[in-house]
Amino acid sequence: MAISKDSFEQVGCIHTSQGIEFDYVGVIIDDDMFYENNKLKTDFNKRSKNDSSVKGLKSKKIKPLEAQFIGDKIIKNTYKTLMTRAMKSFYIYCVDKELG
Template sequence: ALQIEETANPTLAGIDYKFDVFDNPNELRRRIVELNRQSNKARMVAGYCWDWKGKKSPDIEDVQIPEQGFSMRWNLDKDGPLWLVSPDSVAEIGCIHTCQGLELDYIGVVIGKDLVIRDGRVVTDGSKRSSQDRSIHGFKPMLKADPETARAVADRIIKNTYRTLMTRGQKGCFVFCMDPETNEYFRQFVEYSHAETTWLEAAEPSNHRKPPASED
């Protein structure tokens, strides 16, 4: 789905796994809160496209999507690497730096403007990431000195970021994309999430898919 060459699970066939796409991030948040009541193992995460201004202040909601009336605060600094399992952290939204190495039952992912789909292809933009994101530190100077290398490095980092975020949930992943075309791209995987097909096949335009084999 993210057009990364290697994938641990090329097919969802036979896997009891939930995947859904939301048109509104508030609906996504409500779904995660609902699932979290079961075992405190559902959380929200997002691409690092917003500055972390409220690092130590619970009053600042950093992740803002005004057109959807959505806002959440980045995770507070007090929980450190254990943010993902802190009982109250369902009210916060995590990023790549606070959820690596930890797994949940369900994950809700907000895909920012750093990754969009255009004509069926994943297009990344390192300039849409927060300048505080240390994973792309030095991107702007590199972009001036060697644009091709800078874009390639950022492309790999951004794709791997979302792969990590989207695989934190062992039982399900739910997404909202800020870009409408990108949301529609991921929606096709809802149809195929329990079908006998691979992610690669599902990503192909419908007129390019092979017809089913005849039963004769």
């Protein structure tokens, strides 16, 4: 549980942290967000298979550019939400060395 006194060493996701502020937050930016050609980029195809927030973006009903636009917004919003949960400090680890 996110608010228990033992939660310091627990891992959660955006769904367990929305609407809750913590003293400290650690965020791991996975390979769905990276730095390439002097630009911040995202790729919803690299999102965890367990993440339902991008489910359906590979559908034939959604055009590839639209799917990329929606996926980009979802990814950026997820990391923004996680990073704004900390009241004192937050720590970031980036899988992509160029981003970190």
